[in-house]
Amino acid sequence: MSPIISVSNLSKTYASGFQALKGINLDIRRGEIFALLGPNGAGKTTLISIICGIVNPSGGTVTADGHDIVTDYRAARSKIGLVPQELTADGFATVWATVSFSRGLFGKPANPAHIEKVLKDLSLWDKKDSKVMTLSGGMKRRVLIAKALSHEPEILFLDEPTAGVDVELRRDMWLLVRALRATGVTVILTTHYIDEAEEMADRVGVISNGEIILVEEKAELMRKLGKKQLTLQLQNPLTAIPAPLAAHRLELSADGGELVYTYDTQGERTGITALLQDLSDAGIRFRDLRTSQSSLEDIFVKLVSERP
CATH class of the missing domain: 3.30.70 (Alpha-Beta Plaits)
Incomplete structure (x- = not known):
């Protein structure tokens, strides 16, 4: 089976001259949970931002489910959901409106049944009419995940999804990710909580100084190293x-x-x-x-x- 994400010789150099990515080659398999690990400044967020169409690459190519992220960006972007590190949402909108609007941004027709399912899966249903600004930090994090799932993506990026949240939400997140994988969604996870990767991932990739230094099946990595x-x-x-x-x-x-x-x-x-x-x-x-x-x-x- 062809990879759902294929990264070939990807590089990124910023105007300051800083080289964030150096010839990245990476294939992510359809339906897997892939953990991308690396220290601060290693290039994790830059790599994800390029794949998701937020940052322009300096060189190389990326395809998402066969669609080039530059020449066929609309089709590529429609396959991807992103949960960013930062909490970004209109604080004055309700949870229902925020998630529904995100679906509309991808040109998807209204689907109240899907939005209801997403909110219920994330324990947000009783907050559907609440304004985002009134929610706790953990609940706002759940809203970000609901937004990312609103258009039914086949690929989900979770960039430090449980940073600063309580243990209960972390456990709920793990259950949700496993449930998504069971439906065929490919999940790419970056985290500073190594136990999270150990608990969740099928494969592990390690990035350091803008280079992928290892990609391995988690079980095989632990057996070998x-x-x-x-x-x-x-x-x-x-x-x-x-x-x-x-x-x-x-x-x-x-x-x-x-x-x-x-x-x-x-x-x-x-x-x-x-x-x-x-x-x-x-x-x-x-x-x-x-x-x-x-x-x-x-x-x-x-x-x-x-x-x-």
């Missing part, structure tokens, strides 16, 4: 790691009560077996053990910190 730790709680504390165990790259806790063995997630089962055998041969007994694995946040921080 993640680390696991085996922690052994000893029956009797040690003052130092015995020489026969030196080859296992163990760490001893400050109180001498725990041994920590770090290994990559691609294997080393034989290493664990050998470790346990060597512990037994050395007469070291343990009363409990536990394992832990690197989070996506650990991997992200490592990837970005290694870039020049």
Whole structure:
């Protein structure tokens, strides 16, 4: 299946000379949840703004569902919904009017049933006659999402959608995104909450200094780049790691009560077996053990910190 978004050699240099994007190549699959991660200033918002037709590229091409965003911009833009970082809405209009107007901007005929469904899905139905200015920050965020969904887009961009909102809204957002994906909508998510990407994404892309440095299936990324730790709680504390165990790259806790063995997630089962055998041969007994694995946040921080 052809990608629903295809970015080829995309670049953006601003009038100041700052090069925000440097030859970006990226394909986003139809129906996936794609998390785009990167530090502040990495180029995430610039990339999204170009795809959505808000910022003009300096070079390269982008297509949305086969439509070039420059030469066929109306068709391309009609496929896309955008939830921006900033809260932008007419504060004096009602929720119903705001969302309905957004649908009209795309030339879509009135569809009260669809608007009602969107508002109900976002727990906004009881606020439909309220002016936007009277809503809480979390409710205003929901209105932005409703506006983005008003014209029934096949692609939805969520640019830091849960920044500054409460835990309940974050959880509601996750449920909504999964429901949208189930209907075939492709979702592209940028977030500073790495746990959000870990919870939601099918694939992860990392951008740094205007360049895509990695695109990978989330599960495969964590398998390849993640680390696991085996922690052994000893029956009797040690003052130092015995020489026969030196080859296992163990760490001893400050109180001498725990041994920590770090290994990559691609294997080393034989290493664990050998470790346990060597512990037994050395007469070291343990009363409990536990394992832990690197989070996506650990991997992200490592990837970005290694870039020049």
